Amino acid sequence: MRLHVPIRLRWSDLDAYAHVNNAEMLRLLEEARIQAFWVNDEADGTDAGAPGAHPVGASTAVLDGRPGAATLTLIARLEIEYLAPIPYLRAPIDIQLWIGKLGGASLDVCYEVYGPTENGSATLYARATTTIVLVDAATERPRKINELERAAWTPYLEPTIAFTRK
Amino acid sequence: MRLHVPIRLRWSDLDAYAHVNNAEMLRLLEEARIQAFWVNDEADGTDAGAPGAHPVGASTAVLDGRPGAATLTLIARLEIEYLAPIPYLRAPIDIQLWIGKLGGASLDVCYEVYGPTENGSATLYARATTTIVLVDAATERPRKINELERAAWTPYLEPTIAFTRK
Amino acid sequence: MRLHVPIRLRWSDLDAYAHVNNAEMLRLLEEARIQAFWVNDEADGTDAGAPGAHPVGASTAVLDGRPGAATLTLIARLEIEYLAPIPYLRAPIDIQLWIGKLGGASLDVCYEVYGPTENGSATLYARATTTIVLVDAATERPRKINELERAAWTPYLEPTIAFTRK
Amino acid sequence: MRLHVPIRLRWSDLDAYAHVNNAEMLRLLEEARIQAFWVNDEADGTDAGAPGAHPVGASTAVLDGRPGAATLTLIARLEIEYLAPIPYLRAPIDIQLWIGKLGGASLDVCYEVYGPTENGSATLYARATTTIVLVDAATERPRKINELERAAWTPYLEPTIAFTRK
Numbered sequence: 001m002r003l004h005v006p007i008r009l010r011w012s013d014l015d016a017y018a019h020v021n022n023a024e025m026l027r028l029l030e031e032a033r034i035q036a037f038w039v040n041d042e043a044d045g046t047d048a049g050a051p052g053a054h055p056v057g058a059s060t061a062v063l064d065g066r067p068g069a070a071t072l073t074l075i076a077r078l079e080i081e082y083l084a085p086i087p088y089l090r091a092p093i094d095i096q097l098w099i100g101k102l103g104g105a106s107l108d109v110c111y112e113v114y115g116p117t118e119n120g121s122a123t124l125y126a127r128a129t130t131t132i133v134l135v136d137a138a139t140e141r142p143r144k145i146n147e148l149e150r151a152a153w154t155p156y157l158e159p160t161i162a163f164t165r166k
Numbered sequence: 167m168r169l170h171v172p173i174r175l176r177w178s179d180l181d182a183y184a185h186v187n188n189a190e191m192l193r194l195l196e197e198a199r200i201q202a203f204w205v206n207d208e209a210d211g212t213d214a215g216a217p218g219a220h221p222v223g224a225s226t227a228v229l230d231g232r233p234g235a236a237t238l239t240l241i242a243r244l245e246i247e248y249l250a251p252i253p254y255l256r257a258p259i260d261i262q263l264w265i266g267k268l269g270g271a272s273l274d275v276c277y278e279v280y281g282p283t284e285n286g287s288a289t290l291y292a293r294a295t296t297t298i299v300l301v302d303a304a305t306e307r308p309r310k311i312n313e314l315e316r317a318a319w320t321p322y323l324e325p326t327i328a329f330t331r332k
Numbered sequence: 333m334r335l336h337v338p339i340r341l342r343w344s345d346l347d348a349y350a351h352v353n354n355a356e357m358l359r360l361l362e363e364a365r366i367q368a369f370w371v372n373d374e375a376d377g378t379d380a381g382a383p384g385a386h387p388v389g390a391s392t393a394v395l396d397g398r399p400g401a402a403t404l405t406l407i408a409r410l411e412i413e414y415l416a417p418i419p420y421l422r423a424p425i426d427i428q429l430w431i432g433k434l435g436g437a438s439l440d441v442c443y444e445v446y447g448p449t450e451n452g453s454a455t456l457y458a459r460a461t462t463t464i465v466l467v468d469a470a471t472e473r474p475r476k477i478n479e480l481e482r483a484a485w486t487p488y489l490e491p492t493i494a495f496t497r498k
Numbered sequence: 499m500r501l502h503v504p505i506r507l508r509w510s511d512l513d514a515y516a517h518v519n520n521a522e523m524l525r526l527l528e529e530a531r532i533q534a535f536w537v538n539d540e541a542d543g544t545d546a547g548a549p550g551a552h553p554v555g556a557s558t559a560v561l562d563g564r565p566g567a568a569t570l571t572l573i574a575r576l577e578i579e580y581l582a583p584i585p586y587l588r589a590p591i592d593i594q595l596w597i598g599k600l601g602g603a604s605l606d607v608c609y610e611v612y613g614p615t616e617n618g619s620a621t622l623y624a625r626a627t628t629t630i631v632l633v634d635a636a637t638e639r640p641r642k643i644n645e646l647e648r649a650a651w652t653p654y655l656e657p658t659i660a661f662t663r664k
Binding site for chain 2: 509510512513514515516519521586
């Protein structure tokens with residue numbers, strides 16, 4: 001089972017080669033990850049019931065990512081393969097996410113970045129894995145994944161990505 | 167008559183104060199302007215018929231903004247008032263655009279940036295005007311607004327913004 | 333009297349037209365402003381005595397801009413004229429700053445953005461003014477410019493910019 | 499032998515956690531790579547003799563990276579370990595680069611990102627490897643590393659990074 005997060009490119013994601021910049025790609029993954037995993041709390045001024053407030057499976061959105069929250073989510077490691085440059089696209093790209101590994105205090109989130117579907121097929125632009133560590137904001141030390149989180153994420157466990165270049 | 171362009175914030179639009187950065191706000195205006203005015207050409211790999219490919223009034227979308235196009239659109243001037251800091255919002259903000267002035271080779275695009283509507287009202291975060299000059303890409307000199315463009319844009323002529331701080 | 337802040341472009345400042353993006357230009361102004369006005373405090377992990385830690389006139393650097401500081405500096409208004417597109421340049425650009433107006437709780441910072449000097453002359457790329465309001469972080473209300481700040485900034489008072497397009 | 503590229507942070511590199519954003523870190527690596535490997539051509543408007551135009555070993559700077567050049571340099575793969583969050587620092591960080599592998603049409607560039615040296619030591623914030631493919635811009639196919647490039651880069655061959663997390 002995968003999450004599908006539609007992300008709209010911005011023209012400013014392009015660099016001077018008129019392709020989505022390599023670093024900017026990480027921002028797209030970040031945005032997909034936040035929409036998939038962060039709880040959508042009305043306390044930050046967002047109407048959780050507003051249209052579009054929860055574009056993806058809310059069942060996985062159990063982390064409070066706001067500055068000041070009790071848990072920080074730190075990226076410890078990232079691996080990405082860029083398979084084809086992404087041109088400017090008006091229709092949203094489709095970022096698919098799943099969990100490649102659920103550890104004690106960390107998880108591996110896997111991503112495949114597809115273009116919009118045309119004539120039944122879509123281009124695979126990139127594949128990536130990020131290792132995320134849950135950190136207690138007060139002690140600044142890793143903290144265990146709790147039962148609520150484990151239950152929310154376990155359905156999205158799938159084999160991790162086998163990268164072709166090494 | 168105004169165009170309404172829904173723009174979804176990204177978490178990376180925030181700066182270290184946890185508000186949308188002042189410079190990033192210009193990217194949001196840029197994105198709204200592109201969605202409102204740039205023609206959505208299949209030649210750039212976008213399926214113009216794809217869902218979401220034309221979120222706003224396609225009637226104003228008559229400019230070809232791609233690198234290599236015959237016309238460049240340059241920003242000559244920008245004025246913006248920041249009325250309130252924008253926090254992280256999950257629901258799209260509502261950027262309203264209209265044309266404050268249609269000159270010979272330039273136009274003033276006006277913007278009001280609203281938060282998502284809650285309980286019938288929405289916060290006005292910023293007001294801005296940009297002067298855009300149409301430039302012939304070959305000669306690099308301003309070129310006249312043509313009849314097609316003038317016809318497409320005239321319905322959106324409204325009084326320009328009277329900024330309060332000067 | 334003006335402050336001169338050398339700012340090195342990054343390749344990622346360019347957009348798909350291979351020029352410095354309009355929004356990115358504000359980040360360059362922001363960076364120049366921070367180097368000119370923010371105090372350089374060792375408490376944030378920076379060695380104030382390190383080479384390059386204080387590239388510009390430290391006498392104006394009396395504001396504590398860190399998140400959590402007692403004063404917030406908010407941009408209330410920005411006006412900018414883009415006179416020529418900036419290509420990728422390896423040598424630093426020269427952002428000149430001065431103060432166009434010292435009010436009770438706000439100041440206007442003026443900028444001229446020059447390219448590197450070649451053969452004795454430099455291209456003027458942009459001119460801008462930002463109105464900055466000092467806000468008490470606790471009450472979230474404007475607070476008066478104090479005597480220390482006024483003394484530090486008064487030597488840099490110069491006539492404000494008369495923009496040509498209006 | 500390593501290249502040392504001093505890179506000055508910008509305040510806008512920080513995200514809402516007040517640390518350098520993970521994606522932004524790739525821009526810092528990109529900037530270091532460009533300064534290390536791209537030829538500094540006066541034809542792009544840069545005065546190659548200007549102070550600061552060549553901050554690092556010009557001997558490795560043999561690639562023409564400008565849009566329109568005969569060779570494109572594409573990132574095919576990236577791996578990065580974030581060892582500690584980077585706070586806002588005024589003094590430049592020290593990005594060290596070397597070549598972990600010189601293939602036929604591709605090379606692995608390795609990076610270690612250090613903070614400014616204080617009291618004789620510096621914090622290691624991140625380690626990364628990027629696989630770069632040289633692509634013929636006309637045919638869009640990989641092209642061989644030529645003798646000039648191989649001679650320029652061979653002195654900087656060092657063992658590649660052994661990442662600790664896998």
